[in-house]
Each structure stands twice: as C-alpha cells, then as structure tokens.
Amino acid sequence: MTQHIVIAPDSFKGTATAAQVAEAIADGWRTVRPDDLLQSLPMADGGEGTLDAFAAAVPGARRHPITVTGPIGDPVDAEWLELPDGSAVVELAQTSGLTLLDPLQPFAAHTVGFGEAIAAALDHGARRLLLAIGGSSSTDGGAGLLSALGARLIDADGASTAHGNAGLATLDRIDTTGLRALPADGAVILSDVTNPLLGDRGAAAVFGPQKGADATDVPVLDANLARFARRAQDAFGQDLADAAAVEPGAGAAGGAGFGLLVWGATATSGAGGVGEAIALTEAAAAASIVITGEGRFDDQTADGKVASWVAGLAADRTMLVAGAIQAPTEGIFLAAASLTELAGGAEAAMAEPLVHLRAAGAALATQYRP
Template sequence: MEPLRVVVCPDSFKGSLSASEVASAVAEGVLDVAPDAVVARLPMADGGEGTLDALLAVWGGEPETVATVDAIGRPAQARWVVSPDGRTAVVELAEASGLPRVADVPLQPLHASTRGTGDVARAALDAGVSEILLCLGGSASTDGGAGILTGLGARLLDAEGRDVPDGGEGLAAVASLDLAGLHPRAREVRWRLAVDVTNPLVGELGAAQVFGPQKGARDGVADFLDDALRHWAHVLEAETGRAVAELPGAGAAGGVPAGLVAVLDAETTPGAELVAEAVGLPAALADADLVITGEGSFDSQSVNGKVADGVARLAAASPRRPPVVVVAGQVLLPEAQARAAGIAAAFSIAPGPIELDDLVSRTGTRLRDLAAAVTSLTAASRG
C-alpha cells in the first residue's frame, strides 16, 4: 500500500501557537501513528495578521525591514518579504499600521493613518517587484487607504490647495487628488488585496460603523468617520471614475481597498485563497489522502472566507477530493453546517471541562494527540 499522504495546513491558534507551530505539532501526531506517511506542512493564514510569518515558514529566507512610522506617526520598523521567484512582495498592513503597534497609548480613531504601510510598499516598489500582495487585517485606522496613497507620493488637497492631515478626520476636507508625485511604478505593478470580509465602505455595515468601535470610534465618532468615508468615495469617483462606496470588501482594514482600487486598480481577493496559492496548497492537495487544518475557534465565521473554508473548497476541487478534518481550541459550529461546508469532521483539543490557561499551555501536546487519533482512523479506513 502506498504511504499515507497528509496535508497539514492550519491557521494560527491566536494567543497560543503560530500557524507554523500548529503545523509542526499536528505533523508530529501524524508521524507518531504513521511513520512512513508523507506529510506536507503548509502553515496558512487568512490574509490578516500572521500571514507574513506563515509565508516565511514555507518560503524560507529572511524578511526585509524598512524604517517607517506607526499609525500615529511614531518611528517604527516594519517587515516585508519577497517571494522565492523575486516577483511578488508581501506587505502586511499590521506590521506598520496595526493596532498592536499603538496598544501603549489611547486609541486615536480620527488621526490614525496607514501612511506607514505606504512607506513599506514604496520600498517594495523600489526593489523592482512586479506584484504587491497587501495583507489587510488588524488595522488601527479608518482612513480609506489615503495614508498608503500619501506614503506612495500622492497628495490629498483641500479646497484651498493645502494638504489635509493624515487620518479619517482629514478625509472630510479632501477636495481633490494630486497624483503627480505618485511613485512611478505604483500604477505599473499588480496590486492584490487580501481581505476576509465583504463589508462595503460606508453605511451600517461599513468600515466605520462595524469596525470603528474596536479602534476607539465611539460616541458619534463612527458616524463622523462614516460621513468622511462617504465624502472620500465621492472624491475618488470624481477623480478616477471608480465607484467604491458599495464595493464588496471595500470596508476592510478601515476602508483601505477603496483608495487602492480607485487609484491603483487593485484587486480584492479572499485572503485565504491568496495565501493558499502562495504556499502551493492546490498542488499539494492533488494526491492527498487526508487534509488537517485548524484554528483557535471553529465557528460560523470559519466557513465564511476563513482558512478552513478556503481549504475545504480547494480540497473539493482537487482530483482525489480528500477529507478535510478541523482541529480547534473550541468547536462551535454544528456538525450539519460543517458538513455542508465540506468539512468531514471537527474536533476540539479540550479533553473536557478545563481552564483556558491550562488548555493554552497544553495546546501543542493536545494537537499532537488529536492528530494521532485522526490519523489512526484514516489509516484503519484505508486498511
């Protein structure tokens, strides 16, 4: 009999293990039971925080580092990475403009900006890449992507021709765009934006109303930012001809896709799909007998554009249609819904009632044990 072929492609268990660490623990469990198994370890991410590390775990090499600023303008360092073929730069917005960067100070929802991410993208353009994969997630700002554009050399001008200040508050005063100073390669490369939401830019499901509160936008500030984003969308449409206010996914990361789709013709794509492509998951699934993915909490969001959903879709489209098993810290999705999404089974690593701190400290061991049990069942069914 041919060796068991297993693809291990989990997301991180936030607050516990990285995707790479989860993949290692699961792979060890597989090999405990089937020492001759062929195991492909492909750490995954949904395009948000952790994507850079997941890709580095598969690609190898060292990240590039650039001097930039955080979301409130303080000096910072941010990493980015080039694909093995040298063509694609992966930029993670949270590296420069994420909430963790400004966790030491009160949130500044009106002034926080993505300008620092623009600095990182500029460095990637200077390096000569032909594509930028921008991973959105964990943003500290609601600036409609204006900060990235200014970091790339664009100017946002008020009615008197003066530069407006960074952040969502400044969007309300924008009257025109000056793109004369835009990086000369900014419109030559392909921009792909990894998103994990379908929210529009504005309205009750938009960037400010849904995601603004977690960035400090309360007590009417979210309403102000929603109006500012709506005004920004009108300016973008007048300047570029692109209507972005209702564009699905434009509300991601404080509205970043709005500015980049309009000015740079960027494409939005589910983040899990982009990461899967980047790490070679479709090819790995072609001859797999078993697929094990996982995340901290397996719930309704998991089958709506997250890693487990993307893995299940790719497995269903592969020649052998291997079963997909989810291992998770907690399983909240009913079995019927999991099966409808193409998940064969989902198991929690919790052995029973247990304190969260205890479970976190034993995550690696429990993942290994659970993967061994799943592999035993698979091997028995083959025999």
C-alpha cells in the same frame, strides 16, 4: 501504507503562529503514524501572520527589514517579503496594525506605514504586490497609504491634510500627479472581509468599534469616509471611485481596501490568494488527508476563513483542529478535534496550546482509517 498528509492551518490568534500550529499537529500525528509523509503549508487569510505563512511555504523567500511610520507616527520595525518570482508580500498588520496601539485612536490612526512598506517593495523592483490588509488599527479609507505612495491630500487652504480619519474632514481635493504606478504585474488585495466602504455594513459601522470608536464616533467616521470617496471621484474618475466604494472588500482594514482599489489593485479572497500562491490547491489534490485549523470554528468560518476554504479543496478528505468548535462539523470535515475539549477547558487550552495541538494531531491520526 505510507500516506501523504498536508497540514494547512491558520494561526491561532494570540497563542500560536500558523507555522507553530502546523508543526505541533505534525508532531502529534507522527506519534501514531510515524511513516506517513507530512507536508506543512501554513495558511493565512490576509490578516496577521500572512507574511510568515508565505515565508514558511515558499522556498527561497527573502525577508527585507524596514522601519516605517507607525499608525500614530511612531517608528515601527517591520518587513516585507520577496518571493522568487518577483512578487512582494506586504502585511498591513505589521506596519499599521491594531496591536501596535494602546490606547486605540480611531480618528488619528492611519495607514502611512503600510504605504511606505509598499513603496519599499516597489523601490526594490517588485513586479507584483500581494497586499495582506487584515488587522488594521485605522479608519482612514487608505488615505495614508496613498499619501505614502505619492498622492497629496489637500485642504481648502492648499495645505496637506492631517493623517487619519480626522484629516478627511478637511479634505478638499486629491492631487494624484505624483502617485506611483502599480508594478508591472499588478497588485492583489488579500482579505477575508466583504464589506463595502460606507453605510450600515461599511468600515466605520462594522469595524470602527473594534478600533476604539463609540456609538457617537461611528457616524462621524463614516461621514469622513464619504467625503474621501467624493473627492476620490474627482481624482480617480467617478465610475472607478463609485464602483470601488461598493466593491466587496472596500471596507476592509478601515477602508484601506478602497484606497487600494482606486489605485488599481484587484481584490481576492485572502485565504484563496494565499492558498493559490503557496500551491496548496495542487498539494491538496495529491494528498491522502488535508488537516486545517483555526482558533475558533463557528458560523463565521464560512465567510472566507481558512478552514472553510481548505475544506472546499478536499471536501471528503479534510480534518479540522480548532481551539474551540462552536458550529457543526459533520458533512464538512472527515474528523475534528477541539483543544478546549482535549484540555478540559478554554483556559487550559490557551495556556499550553502547543501541547494540546500535538494531542489533537495524535487524536486525528488515531481516528484515521486509510
């Protein structure tokens, strides 16, 4: 009997895109059950690969190549994605991402390029923005993106501040006179991060070390973000700025979540936002089995990661493929396959991920009993 199988994995970071993962799992499944109807809906959680996930899942999506200012000023080739309903997907990792810097520069890196990409989508007439903000290289609080959208960050002498977190140390006021308005249908932040802007769980303390900050840098980064938040009170209103600073997700992308929130964007789960936009909820409801996946399934997966979100759609009909499984899967997934186990080790799994993803698809198909 033909079964409807939906395949909705995240990317396996550094080894395979979500689309490649979905295709490989499907290829493996077909070797065992060739008559099943397979539907690939690659997923993402707001980080690197989100734009590609939309492009693969939404018929008629159109890529728009652009060149923007990279995280320390060098030009970067990127793109934004136009959806048939007039929405635009803009991915921070492409314009201001961690992988664009070597070495990392925690005080100098900024989000200007991300703002430029947003502006390009607005210039084209985008009616709604879907803003994927994972994978940031900076801790500038979103100051760079706001400046690219027309805000002026000014020091005590009336000059524009330098970009990056370091420039926030001299910030005296923010002039929003030229700041562009949100598009007609608003802007949605896609992120799996729930941290606030400041403090022990804030952008600098939690994510600064990933961006090159050492123990002595973190308090300085946090103090500069706090100064930015105070100046935002004057520019955007104290109530709005205070609420934005403590909003879950304000600390995402080095505080870019905060900058977008004070601009007027709303925050949502990255996986949930992507899943809704590509109609995964409806597909999962009609499916016999849903297969999801991620590079590592561990205790953090429950914090908004793709695999946990997909499992919530079809709790008794979901299977998992993961590069490594480091947390219990019983009671969450109907079946699970680990590439590390199939390959005989992590190094072998990462050397040929597509080979072992196909093996995982075949293994799950073998276990399936309709």
